[in-house]
Amino acid sequence: MDGSDRLRLLERAVTASTNSISITDPSQPDSPLVYVNPAFERTTGYPAEEVLGRNCRFLQGEDRDQTGLGELRAAVREGRHCTVVLRNYRKDETLFYNELSVYPVRDENDRVTNFVGVQNDITERLRTEEALREIRRAERRRIARDLHDIVIQDLSGALQSLRLIHLQFKSSGAELDFTEELEALGRASSGLRSAVYDLRHEKERPFVESVESLVELNRQATPEREVRLVVEEKFPGGLSGGESVELLRVLQEALTNARRHSRARNVEVRLRTEDGDIFVEVSDDGRGFDIASVRAGVGLSAMRERAEGLGGTFAVYGRPGEGTRVVVSIPPENDTPAPRRL
Ligand SMILES: Cc1cc2nc3c(=O)[nH]c(=O)nc-3n(C[C@H](O)[C@H](O)[C@H](O)COP(=O)(O)O)c2cc1C
Incomplete structure (x- = not known):
């Protein structure tokens, strides 16, 4: 394929893309748009001729106090990639949430010549x-x-x-x-x-506080058992409402299992982080079990589904006579702002 064929193919691909794509030229005053594809026109309602030559911030209208903008400015200044969520307004003034990824394009001397933006209406x-x-x-x-x-x-x-x-x-x-x-x-x-x-x-309370009260309830239900809560220093104070609810459900299930099946003297709930990931663990010194022969009734698959629903993993360690350890890990929260009521 020669150079012009390649260029035509690339142009057709960008034109056909259902993601909206824009290109800016930072060497011109106020970094105007120099290209937008048809998907950009469909998403925003603006025809190309009305937007080329303008900085893309016009999509924010008067709504300029947005958390994502600081990160976007820094990325453009430093010539690096970033993804942010912005509130944008179509030509008919309706709001849409724009998950915008911006990538620098460099020439052979490593100079940033353009930025490519990929907009995703979420x-x-x-x-x-x-x-x-x-x-x-x-x-x-x-x-x-x-x-x-x-x-x-x-x-x-x-x-x-x-x-x-x-x-x-x-x-x-x-x-x-x-x-x-x-x-x-x-x-x-x-x-x-x-x-x-x-x-x-549940929703209003910080996650760690909810865990404390869950552990306290379990202590009351089984006074003969020592239930310890360890929150390691770097564990984040607040998780999103959705994550908090799901992790609490997993904890509740794991603690109920420990109470009903383990015959343990000691149970420990540990909240920790490792390489940014969040770990929630429940371990006991009970009779353990053979994972291969465990009954379906103890809620393991529900716990796994909840963990995986948060983009995380779920594991159970244990052997007969050696206690049980349930570990859920989820990736750190992304910085998507909390959506306004739509
Ligand atoms: C390639 C590219 C695409 C952009 N697309 C959008 C967009 O779709 N919507 C938006 O609100 N801002 C978009 N921006 C961001 C604005 O152009 C501008 O960088 C941002 O508002 C922060 O700068 P300011 O404080 O000067 O406005 C884009 C920026 C670049 C470099």
Whole structure:
């Protein structure tokens, strides 16, 4: 293929691309656009002739106070690649979320001659994520309401009757003692109340605080077991609402398994980071198990799905008699800004 054939092929490829592509010339005053492909025209609603010769910032309209812009300016200044999410406005003034990647193009002397921008309209994706978050919030509210209005009410009623019966038996001198059962029911009732509280406040609370209260609930449920929480120094204070909820579910499942199946004396929850990745681990010194013969009922596949849903990994280590360790790791959060309500 000779030079002109190659050029024609490249031009056809860029023209046919469904991603919108733009090219700027930083050697001209205010780095104007010198090329936009048809997908750019479709996404923004601006025909090429109206945008060539202008700096692409016009897509931001008056909305200039955006976190991604600082990173974008620095990348352009230093001649390096970056990806940011910006709020942009089409010609008809409707908002769209633009995931913009900018790449420098260098000549044979390593001088930056142009920048190529690849724009990806992620409005639909953010809208779907927001809808999913709203569904999760509604589901948590419903579970909290059912637990509160039905389960806790029934439990409190039964607890009161049992207390009364207990008193009557005692005063009649019968040899029946419900003290332990009453205490266990009392613990279950207060545990449920805290769980309802957590369900209602899960999103607003920092992840580490939610883990603390989850660990505390597990301590109350099994006072005979030592449940330790270790938060290593570099562990991030806040995770996104979605990540936080999913990781809490995995932790809850792992702690329930430890409680029901491990017969451990000690359980440790450890939150740590390694090379930027976030690690959440639950280990115990219980009887362990043979992973190959483990029953499906212990929620391993659900935990794996949650971890993988966050782009992370899930692993279980253990052998009969040697305790169990459950490890979830997820990559660091990207810097996509929290979407506004669309
Ligand atoms: C190749 C390239 C493509 C760009 N595409 C867009 C875009 O689609 N939308 C946008 O708001 N800004 C875009 N920009 C960013 C603006 O041109 C500008 O760099 C940014 O607003 C920060 O600079 P300023 O503070 O001078 O406005 C692009 C920049 C480059 C280099």
